[in-house]
Amino acid sequence: MKKVTIRTLAKMKRxxxxxxMITAYDYxxxxxxxxxxADVILVGDSLGMVVLGYDSTIPVTLADMIxxxxxxxxxxxxxxxxxxxxxxxxxxxxxxxxxxxxRLMQEANAYGVKLEGGSEIIDQMQALVQxxxxxxxxxxxxxxxxxxxxxxxxxxxDPSSALHLIxxxxxxxxxxxxxxxLECVPEELARQIRDEISIPVIGIGAGRYxxxxxxxxxxxxxxxxxxxxxxxxxxxxxxxxxxxxGIRSYxxxxxxxxxxxxxxxxxxxPETEQHLYGGGQKEKEGIL
Numbered sequence: 346m347k348k349v350t351i352r353t354l355a356k357m358k359r360x361x362x363x364x365x366m367i368t369a370y371d372y373x374x375x376x377x378x379x380x381x382x383a384d385v386i387l388v389g390d391s392l393g394m395v396v397l398g399y400d401s402t403i404p405v406t407l408a409d410m411i412x413x414x415x416x417x418x419x420x421x422x423x424x425x426x427x428x429x430x431x432x433x434x435x436x437x438x439x440x441x442x443x444x445x446x447x448r449l450m451q452e453a454n455a456y457g458v459k460l461e462g463g464s465e466i467i468d469q470m471q472a473l474v475q476x477x478x479x480x481x482x483x484x485x486x487x488x489x490x491x492x493x494x495x496x497x498x499x500x501x502x503d504p505s506s507a508l509h510l511i512x513x514x515x516x517x518x519x520x521x522x523x524x525x526x527l528e529c530v531p532e533e534l535a536r537q538i539r540d541e542i543s544i545p546v547i548g549i550g551a552g553r554y555x556x557x558x559x560x561x562x563x564x565x566x567x568x569x570x571x572x573x574x575x576x577x578x579x580x581x582x583x584x585x586x587x588x589x590x591g592i593r594s595y596x597x598x599x600x601x602x603x604x605x606x607x608x609x610x611x612x613x614x615p616e617t618e619q620h621l622y623g624g625g626q627k628e629k630e631g632i633l
Contacts, residue, residue, distance in 0.1 A: 349384050349425040350456075351479055351523045357384070357556070358545040364557025366547050367565065370396050370413045374562055375420030385547075386421050387459065387559060388414045390429040391488070395563040402488045405431045407445055414453035427481050428455040432489045435460040435469055442469045446478045459526065461487040463513035467520050474521030482517035484510060485551065486529035497575075499550075501530040511538055518542045526559060527551045529577070550577035 347353070357364050366385035369375040370392045378386055392413055393405040407430075414428040428449045435442060449455045457479025460466055473480050485500045501507040511534075514525060524545045527535050532552025539546040539555055548555030563569055566584040574580065598604035613621070 346423050348423050354384070354425070354524055354545050358543075361556075364545055364547055366557055366559035368392075368559070368562045369417050369421070370562070372416045372420040375417040375424075375426075378562070379421045379424050383424055384557070385425045385427060385559075386417060388417050388426065388428040388455070389459075389561070390431045391561050395561060395569060401491055403432045403492070405429075407431055407434060407448065411448055411453045414449055414455050418454040425456045426454070427457050427459050427479075428453065429459050429461075435462055435466045437469075439469060439472045443472060443476055443478075446473055446476075450478065457481060457523070459483055461489050463516055467516055470517065470520040470522065480520075480522045481524045481526060482514075482520075482522040483526040483528065484513050484517065485527045488528075497529070499529045499531065501534045507531075507534050510534065511541060514538045514542050514546075518544050527555065550575065 354364060356362075364385065365383050366387060367378055367383050368387045368389045368391060369378045370388060375386060388410065390402040390405040390410065392409065393399040393402045396413070397405070397409070399405070410428055410431055414426065418426050430442070430445060430449075434445045437445075446458045449458055458473070459481040460470060460473075461483040463482070463484055470480055470482070486497060488497070491497060501510045510530065514527075517525060522544060524547060525538075525542070526547050526549065527538060528548075529550040530538075530552075532554060535546065535548055535551035536554035545556040547557040547559050549559045560578060564574065564578045565580070566582050567580050568585045568588070595604065
C-alpha cells in the first residue's frame with residue numbers, strides 16, 4: 346500500500362473517509378499498528394506516563410522522543426509517523442524549535458511534528474512550515490499544560506472558551522498546520538470546528554463528528570495504567586491480563602521445575618560426552 350502523506354489525509358477529509366490514528370512507542374507496537382491498518386502513528390509524549398512511569402508528560406525530554414521515534418519508524422513503513430515536540434520546546438526561540446524538529450525528522454525519521462498550543466506559538470509553527478516541516482496542531486485539552494489547567498478537564502464548555510477554540514483552530518490552519526488534534530471538547534464544538542476549517546480534525550474525547558480519531562495504544566489494549574480509564578476510551582482487548590497470565594504460568598513452571606522440559610534443551614553428542622566424561626555417569630556427576 347502507498348505511504349500515507351499529507352495529501353492522503355486531505356483527500357480522506359474531502360471524501361469523508363475517517364482517519365484512524367493511534368500512538369506507538371517502540372518497534373513491535375509500530376509493526377502491529379501498521380499491520381492492523383492505522384493511517385497515522387503518533388509517537389506521543391504520553392510515553393512519559395504509559396512507558397516511562399511518570400505521572401504526566403512534563404518530564405519527557407527531546408532525547409526521549411528521538412529515542413522512541415527511531416524505534417517506531419523502524420517498524421512502520423506505510424503509516425505516517427508524527428512525533429510530539431515535548432514540554433516547552435514549542436515555546437523556545439525559532440532556531441531552537443527548528444533544531445528540535447530537525448532532529449526528530451533527520452535522526453528519528455519522523456514525517457512531521459505535533460505542537461500543543463495556538464496563538465502563543467503561531468510564529469514557531471509558521472517557521473517550521475516555512476522550513477518544510479509538516480506540522481500537526483493540538484488544541485483543546487493540552488496535557489503539557491495540565492498544571493496550569495489544574496487537571497485533565499474538558500475545554501470549550503462555555504460560549505467564550507468555545508469561540509476562542511474556533512478562532513484558535515482557524516489560526517493554526519492559517520499558520521500552515523496540515524491537521525489538528527482536538528482533545529476533550531464537547532462534540533458539538535468539535536463538529537463546528539471540523540466544518541469551519543479545511544484541514545483534517547482528529548479527535549480524542551471530542552465526539553463522533555471529527556475527521557478521524559486517535560487513542561493511546563495502551564488504553565486500547567488495556568496494558569498497564571491501573572484501573573482508571575477516561576470515559577472517551579474504548580477497551581478493544583485486555584492484553585495486559587493475557588500478559589500477566591502468561592508470565593504467571595512461566596513463574597509457576599520455573600518454581601515447579603517444569604520448565605525447561607526435555608524438548609527445550611540440547612544434548613552433547615555421544616562422541617563429545619565420551620571425550621569429556623569417559624562415558625561414566627559417576628565421572629560426569631563429579632564434573633557437573
